[in-house]
Amino acid sequence: MKRSRSYEAKVALLEREKAYPVREAIELLKKTSTAKFPETAEAAIVLGINPSQHQVRGTCALPHGTGKAVRVLVFARGEKVREAEAAGADYAGGEELAEKIQKEGWLEFERVVATPDMMSVVGKLGKILGPRGLMPSPKTNTVTMDVAAAVRELKAGMIEFRADRAGIVHSIFGKTDFTAEALQENLVALIRAVLERKPEGVRGRYIQRVFISATMGPGIRVDETDLLAAAQRKG
Template identity: 55%
Template sequence: MSRRLRELSKKVEPKAYEPLEALRLLKETATAKFSESAEAHIRLGIDPKYTDQQLRTTVVLPKGTGLTKRIAVIARGEKVNEASTSGADIAGSEELIQEIQKGMMDFDVLIATPDMMPKVASLGKLLGPRGLMPSPKGGTVTFDLAQAISEFKAGKLEFRADKSGIVHVLFGKASFPEDDLLVNLKALQETIDRNRPSGAKGRYWRSVYISATMGPSIQMDINLLRDLKFSDAA
């Protein structure tokens, strides 16, 4: 642990903070020399090795991510032109699949039309470990390219629980106002509740920690966040 992080950690008490207090502390401990993201690390009462306890979905952050996303689209025929005119940074068909196979990964989101998925399947070993493989649940397999591109550019994120049942996801920039971070975090919480796996038993939410990219972990009282009405956070 660096000296900077040790000093910042002294500001964090071993307790579960109420949401706005935790967000203020996150902003206070974001002291790196670059624009840090605000991250949430959420432990859920699920075991993803069972198919009915897996969580993979998307959330649209109302206040955006603060990131500029490069979007690639694999489609066929006129859909390639539609993707380009709708704001895709890269669009192509079989030739784009070949470029990716050769190591071209200059994108943050990959969208594919359903008719191209049999060919995109060959990229599974390359894209899967990076979390870039298109999927219907992630909203990245669709014929409605204009809407998908617009949503991801505006702040839509795909996330999943890892093998330990923990969700790691950013919810904005540490430089955002506290109220904007709260609105985004509330949207994330509601999405996770709405997509609770059918096989999840017992206590669903175990713990929530937030942090800036290079800051210390701050525990948040998840019950207070869940009880918060969205209108209160907006």
Template identity: 50%
Template sequence: MKHGKKYNDSRKAVDSTKQYASEEALALVCTNAKAKFDETVEAHIRLGVDSRHADQQVRGAVVLPNGTGKNVRVCVFCKEDKYEAAKAAGADYVGGQDLVDKITKENWMDFDVVIASPDMMGLVGRLGKVLGPRGLMPNPKAGTVTPDVAKAITEAKAGKIEYRLDKTNIIHCPIGKASFGAEKLVQNFETLMEAIVKAKPSAAKGTYLKSCTVTSTMGVGVKVATSKYGV
């Protein structure tokens, strides 16, 4: 693949053989984010587990202290007596069977997070084939299946992100925008890393944090040293 001048200049500024401290790595990412839009900054963390085994799954959710910089659209499935509380908490869409019909018949997907009260999961379960592949299926571990939908909405709007392993044992997570600056991005990054370290499965053997890279949408990946986390 042929890269542009900005990318090549950025690549020269990053030592691909070096593992940087998180502060230095994210400062480099911000400096190298030269696109005409506010680039999203992501962390890609490879873990020493095998996602094929149920006892080695790593999944959860964490509220980033500085949010993600994204306007999160929240879709809520709950009983009618909770509609007003959900709307007051900031839900963009609230409903039940009507939302199921809209998603299945119109292929409507204008939302980023789906939250459901436990008594609605029988209904929401019908959307598994649609929401599952997109990572949108509500899940108790992520806090998106809960009787307290108002709290879940507030957290989602405040910058709660879900982390989970992909098939190659890597977690991919947004940690903010380049415009945040290194300091806020470091706070978000460290919060995410602490959550992932705490989520280490007891069945995991050997080195848990294999590698970590941070990058912006159009930028160069910068390796982050993980030795300080002790796993």
């Protein structure tokens, strides 16, 4: 694929095959952003797992958020609807919202929360919500009676992650207009969350390689030893 001169100039800033210390990698991510608007900062975490045997899935509260507004839909009834709305949910309700999704193809939201008693309704939307990664789950704290806490966490920058069929976790961790310190703290928080979800029985190196990039920029390999040391430090 033919690349623009701007992109090639950004690539020239990188040393091929080099794994950069965390802060240097973050600085390079900001420098190699090619768009005229703040791009999303993305991470690809290659895990030493057998995807057919091990599932890695969880949530992470990014200290500095994602840099984007998140529209939250809550499936609930009665007082829980009012609690969700008070916490900042963009939409809250029951069967009427499920019907709107089924009949009108309405998908003007990025995250979905449900109380356990609403899962019989939400389950019927599996073929619509599932492929889009919108299905609520107890594993990601999006099936809960504490809908207010779930909404606040999602609005504040809670993200979901999961390993794909190749054993790679792809996740956002901020925007390129964040400070380098904020991006580093978000990335370290993400790595900690992935470490906490290490499946039992995994042998050898769990986190094998980590790459970061701006949405339209080149991939930058992060020194895993430096990154893991930062993740294991307290505070």
